[in-house]
Amino acid sequence: MDDDLILNLAVDDGRKVNSKASVNKGGRWTDRLKAKRGAKRKSRSDEKTSAKAVSNDDGAARPSPAKKPRRDPAPPSKPDHPKSQAARPQPQFISSLFTSNPRVEAPVADHNHKVPQQPSNAPLDSSTFAGLGLSPLLVSHLTTKMHISAPTSIQKAALPALLSSSHSRDLFIQAQTGSGKTLSFLLPIIQDLLPLSSLSWIDRSIGTLAIIIAPTRELAKQISDVLEALLQMRLRPERDDEASSARMTRWLVSGVLTGGSTRTHEKARLRKGLPILVATPGRLLDHLQNTTSFNVGKCRWLVLDEADRLMELGFEETIRGIVKGLDGRRGLALQAFREGKSLEAGGWDWERRRRTVLCSATIREDVQKLAGTTLLDPLVVKPTESDIPPEDKAAVGLDGVSSKATEKFTPPSQLSQKYVVVPLKLRLVALVALLRQLLGQAQKGRGCKIIVFLSCTDSVDFHWRLLGDASMEEGEESKSSSDEESGDEEGSERDVKSEAKGSNDGIASRSSLLPDTSLFRLHGSLPLATRQATVRQFSSSPKPHSSTNTSPSSPQYSVLLCTSVASRGLDLPLVRAVIQCDLPTEGGATEYVHRVGRTARAGRGGEAWAFVGPSELEWVGWVEARMRGEEGAGEKEKGKGGSKGDKEGGEGKGQMVGVKVEEVLRGGFGGKGREYEQRATEVQLVFERWVLRKHENAELARKAYLSHMRAYATHPSDEKHIFHIRHLHIGHLAKSFALREAPTAVSHKKGSSKLSNAKGKSRPSSNARGNSTPSAKVKTRAREGKGDSSGEDDDEPEAERRMREAVRAQGRLSKKKGVLMSSGVSEFQVTAGNDLDALVQGYRL
């Protein structure tokens, strides 16, 4: 553990502390915590008193976690904080983090497990780009400018097929995440177009010769960046005679069409000519249908990148429309040529057909369907692990593969996959602990990036605000972007007091719990400019410290909190770990593998962590089996958290290793024995106080909690045996959103978020993309501070009332039938969750 980063949690400096020290505001929070413990040791009677009264603002020693729920008589509210008066909550129950958690079979640490040394997506020593037929110009530019010297396995398999001029079959490229698929199609396109530079009449007005379709704007931008990097190279022949000295890519202008700028602006660029175009499907179809100056009749290449994602996002029809539009325009151009109306000086090979390349990480049924409608007699190219002759390199007809295609989709073999069974109450502190542990292990000066996946946009917003704003400095909040946005005058004062936590531009914030770290967030509800700035800043940061650069304003580490919007295709450099705090609600094992694929790219190492709820343990065996491509995966895995049998010989085949939650907490909070419990409790209390401090904070927490429930309810039916809302202990879940209220109290709260609209017809608000649909956006009441308490009951949405009734009814049911759920033990456990599920989803009972 890096003590500097981990705040010396485990170090006992033996300093004498007294009760005065316990209220000392200076120093590190862990020191103060130790001081408190010292004070406790000194006076047993004081300790007992303080243990009974868990005061939030007296700075007194925090007792060890109690066995019973405690009543907090004095929730924090600073007299100088007018807003806190409005948000002053009723007396709250504070339940201990470490009691009443369900007993689950803890994962057995497998210390013999070793992650394979040989990465599956690394550049191959045994092969060269030149040997695959890449032009010496491109080889030399790749090596000298992009520092890419050897092909990856998929490049080795795809390049010969795509570079060959003897045949022009369409291609289906299937490969692991981070294996270099982008260069697999960009290099052949450039190599194909370069010789056109010798045509005397060539310039960008030739129109669009290659189109690459990407499912999202971020991906389109990313592909365009790689393309730009290739085209900016000095692509000149070695001979330095006059005829060949022109820069060969001068006319090869690339552009992006994603709807980011106005149609008029895009039309103007298309009129000038964009020989290589990267686009999102909707905007491309729009221009094909409406922009007459879009000269695409000579298009030679069409690439569909991330085809599985294109299908998931419902672009099938759009792509059909694009193919039809391209065919139509080609027909018109050919007709014009035959009628002598074409202005080209000649030399164009009209006989040559357009080649289509489809890239996907999986060969799922819907992807095969897309392949069936867009590809003609395709080759399926997959990477090969061993060096076998090119003719045998898994290049087979699509039919040969499709009939046996399973959902097998493996993460890179060098990826270390871990899971932790986290009791719901501990989720928040376990996340903080794991982040601290991973950041603490990062090598100094080398930076470290971590991606955390959460279930929905509201949860991302909540965690981002909470971590950026809550501070271990008692009574203080770090200056966060929320301060800046709300014009909170106290923000600047706090910024001076506290060493730093502040945020800069609304894109990144800082947390006192995660020193030297920038916190980012990404989800589909953020404005495009914010999303782009976030991806840019997260990619470019952290800037490793040099001896001259030790400014606290340039953090070394970065954490990105996001929804599934960041799971596909994004190539964010040097991501050390991916944490799935919430498992994917859509896309199953495939989505899991895409998410973990944000790390361990191009042969680098990486860690993937999954938080598994006590009632979700079966998921481990389920996802492992699917990663192995086993038919009927799941059934035989019931009740397993990854069997021993799986682990033996399962290296690199989607095997996950269990880690105990206690290890995570100890690793993050340090201390001897079970000291981590006290520290975790302290952190949890700080979060809970933050929620109580302002109405906006409480509102964020409730919204996140409710949206999380809705997102959870969207798990598909074939996963319901693992992820069912009835398995959730909703009181414990509330705790993981730093809420002290029981769920029914949440729905009672004035100004609280609602589970569904008044008619009870809203659909789940968050899908796996993490985008809240407008119809299901959590509705809030904005009556706080106006003294309007009238009509609370009249106003109460029916669905909410029904939910309370359902909870009560199921409570009665539970008593009657004596049914006990696997995940819960106390008063808010819902035993037969169909009704609640229906409510959460907005259906009538």
Ligand SMILES: Nc1ncnc2c1ncn2[C@@H]1O[C@H](COP(=O)(O)OP(=O)(O)OP(=O)(O)O)[C@@H](O)[C@H]1O
């Ligand atoms: N031959 C190579 N040698 C070293 N690095 C490479 C090579 N080819 C690609 N890379 C790098 O590997 C990373 C991943 O490449 P790319 O984004 O194309 O992967 P991908 O297969 O499309 O992954 P995903 O399916 O997750 O989108 C990029 O940073 C890229 O620069």
